[in-house]
Amino acid sequence: MTETVLGLYNYWVVIFLMMMGFYIVISRGNLIKKVIGLNIFQSSVFLFYITVGKVSGGTAPIVEEGFEVYSNPLPSVLILTAIVVGVATTSVALSLVVRIREAYETIEEDEIQAQDEAR
Amino acid sequence: MSEAIQAQLPVLQVVIPLLAAPLCIILRRRSLVLPFATGVCWLTFLVSVFLLGDVLEAGVISYELGGWAAPWGIEYRVDALAAFVLLFVSGIAALVLTWAPRSLNDEIPASRHYLFCTLYLLCVTGLLGIAITGDLFNVFVFLEVSALSSYALIALGGRRQALPAAFQYLVMGTIGATFILIGIGLMYQMTGTLNMADMAGRLPAVEGVRTALVAFGFLTVGIALKMALFPLHVWLPNAYAYAPSVVSAFIAATATKVSVYILLRFMFSVFGLEFSFEQLGLGRALMPLALAGIFVASTVAIFQRNVKRMLAYSSVAQIGYMVLGISFATATGLTGGIVHLFNHALIKGGLFMAMGCVMLQLHSVDLDDMAGVGRAMPWTMAAWALGGLGLIGVPATAGFISKWYLIQAALERNSLIVAVLLLLSSLLALVYVWRVIETAFFHEPSARAREAREAPLSMLVPTWVLLGATVLFGIYTRYSAGVAEQAAEAVLRGLP
Numbered sequence: 001m002t003e004t005v006l007g008l009y010n011y012w013v014v015i016f017l018m019m020m021g022f023y024i025v026i027s028r029g030n031l032i033k034k035v036i037g038l039n040i041f042q043s044s045v046f047l048f049y050i051t052v053g054k055v056s057g058g059t060a061p062i063v064e065e066g067f068e069v070y071s072n073p074l075p076s077v078l079i080l081t082a083i084v085v086g087v088a089t090t091s092v093a094l095s096l097v098v099r100i101r102e103a104y105e106t107i108e109e110d111e112i113q114a115q116d117e118a119r
Numbered sequence: 120m121s122e123a124i125q126a127q128l129p130v131l132q133v134v135i136p137l138l139a140a141p142l143c144i145i146l147r148r149r150s151l152v153l154p155f156a157t158g159v160c161w162l163t164f165l166v167s168v169f170l171l172g173d174v175l176e177a178g179v180i181s182y183e184l185g186g187w188a189a190p191w192g193i194e195y196r197v198d199a200l201a202a203f204v205l206l207f208v209s210g211i212a213a214l215v216l217t218w219a220p221r222s223l224n225d226e227i228p229a230s231r232h233y234l235f236c237t238l239y240l241l242c243v244t245g246l247l248g249i250a251i252t253g254d255l256f257n258v259f260v261f262l263e264v265s266a267l268s269s270y271a272l273i274a275l276g277g278r279r280q281a282l283p284a285a286f287q288y289l290v291m292g293t294i295g296a297t298f299i300l301i302g303i304g305l306m307y308q309m310t311g312t313l314n315m316a317d318m319a320g321r322l323p324a325v326e327g328v329r330t331a332l333v334a335f336g337f338l339t340v341g342i343a344l345k346m347a348l349f350p351l352h353v354w355l356p357n358a359y360a361y362a363p364s365v366v367s368a369f370i371a372a373t374a375t376k377v378s379v380y381i382l383l384r385f386m387f388s389v390f391g392l393e394f395s396f397e398q399l400g401l402g403r404a405l406m407p408l409a410l411a412g413i414f415v416a417s418t419v420a421i422f423q424r425n426v427k428r429m430l431a432y433s434s435v436a437q438i439g440y441m442v443l444g445i446s447f448a449t450a451t452g453l454t455g456g457i458v459h460l461f462n463h464a465l466i467k468g469g470l471f472m473a474m475g476c477v478m479l480q481l482h483s484v485d486l487d488d489m490a491g492v493g494r495a496m497p498w499t500m501a502a503w504a505l506g507g508l509g510l511i512g513v514p515a516t517a518g519f520i521s522k523w524y525l526i527q528a529a530l531e532r533n534s535l536i537v538a539v540l541l542l543l544s545s546l547l548a549l550v551y552v553w554r555v556i557e558t559a560f561f562h563e564p565s566a567r568a569r570e571a572r573e574a575p576l577s578m579l580v581p582t583w584v585l586l587g588a589t590v591l592f593g594i595y596t597r598y599s600a601g602v603a604e605q606a607a608e609a610v611l612r613g614l615p
Contacts, residue, residue, distance in 0.1 A: 022294075031286065038290060038294075045301055048301065049304050081256075088267055089263070089293050092267055092271060096270070096274055096285055097286070099282050103282055112283050116283070
């Protein structure tokens with residue numbers, strides 16, 4: 001029991017963040033909050049990849065005398081790319097929000113819909 | 120062509136548009152940028168023609184990026200299916216951009232044309248990259264390259280509704296891509312490799328483990344979101360309806376098709392037929408969704424006033440046909456699905472191009488404004504009608520070939536009901552296509568239609584080339600269904 005709770009606590013954090021981010025994206029009508037939710041959701045995946053790369057008892061993957069077990073550096077490298085993608089997504093999303101605010105004078109989803117239907 | 124260049128073709132396929140994209144920003148001048156980008160697209164198309172020739176002649180091409188050997192380095196892998204997808208994506212990209220200048224002038228401010236070209240080329244790069252790569256993580260990266268540029272492209276649309284549409288697409292697209300990323304991560308955790316062929320070899324040992332099953336689930340949902348499989352299609356209609364005409368034509372013809380390709384790759388090449396379809400019953404899950412998508416989306420399409428929106432709903436239905444073919448998981452079914460990828464890309468690309476011609480002259484694509492437009496623009500609307508016949512699946516059009524294979528596949532599996540449903544669904548397509556034809560040709564001209572003139576030749580010719588090709592491929596199927604058959608067999612055989 002303690003093994004599943006404490007031994008895998010990284011994964012619990014990942015699941016908690018993932019569900020929280022996902023819930024914010026679905027439930028909130030404010031576009032900025034949606035972007036934040038999306039960010040939390042993506043971050044949980046970054047954490048997941050880094051967790052996957054950890055080898056228990058392993059050290060940082062730098063060849064040095066006296067160390068034999070190293071953590072897997074590949075997931076960290078992959079996630080560096082994914083972080084860049086995340087940043088790009090956020091910037092595109094935010095610039096869209098700015099343009100939406102200019103066009104509709106609101107960033108609430110239901111108000112935007114109401115304006116579109118009124119016309 | 121020299122040996123040296125021929126050996127580098129797989130990487131050139133992606134690198135040419137990738138490097139050309141930032142060059143567009145440097146060139147900047149409108150009179151230079153558009154011809155440059157168009158030339159690049161045609162060059163990319165030429166590369167894909169040579170690649171397909173090589174693959175059909177010599178079998179699978181494997182290219183080691185940067186000289187790093189396969190399971191460690193990134194491998195580009197071109198088989199019949201990949202080459203087929205590369206060919207039509209690059210071909211349509213080139214044709215749409217050749218068609219585009221007049222429409223661009225009308226819909227996007229001239230000061231932004233260089234940015235449009237940059238985004239367009241990046242989108243092409245992403246789509247081609249997905250098709251060519253043999254590395255799982257690379258798929259995700261290219262997926263995001265194409266997706267991010269298409270969000271921005273859609274937001275270029277003239278009406279403000281384009282902005283929320285692009286935002287909604289961004290949110291759903293990012294969720295889909297992140298799901299795919301989670302799936303890839305879980306698979307990496309189980310096998311320790313990212314190379315598709317390598318993973319296909321290692322997966323059978325761990326397929327019973329729950330992690331692999333969860334990975335499969337995440338991937339299926341993520342890809343379904345990306346390809347707009349009913350009921351995950353809600354982002355698509357607005358995005359296609361409010362994007363600039365040129366963007367609608369290109370994205371509608373290629374983006375969702377490439378996502379269907381990802382589904383084929385993951386489910387057949389990586390997980391393998393036996394695991395996906397026999398153990399987990401993916402076919403049983405996909406078939407009802409595909410059929411529901413065909414009927415619901417076709418029915419909704421009938422009630423649309425905006426013709427671009429109608430075509431978008433029709434796209435959701437057509438994705439249903441492709442997925443239906445895949446869900447049979449037989450050679451005939453897959454051939455039907457894959458050939459429909461190609462045929463529908465031609466048909467929908469051509470139809471959206473014809474709508475772009477209408478948009479140029481009428482500044483509207485509402486049915487009310489399009490009343491009687493067939494008299495003012497006979498060539499445009501005749502092309503539209505030709506494409507519409509293809510959507511319905513009338514014999515001697517490309518759409519017929521797809522449906523022929525699909526119905527055959529259904530009969531092979533003794534599911535008479537599916538075959539009958541397929542025929543019935545064509546009637547729904549008949550209704551929404553006929554509504555437009557009737558309005559355009561037999562109604563009294565609207566105020567806008569009275570003042571309209573025929574679209575310029577520079578737009579009519581590419582539209583007719585694409586829609587003429589649907590008739591050509593409805594009669595000569597050597598290079599559509601023939602290649603699709605080879606691709607289907609290669610997919611069923613799986614990776615070595």
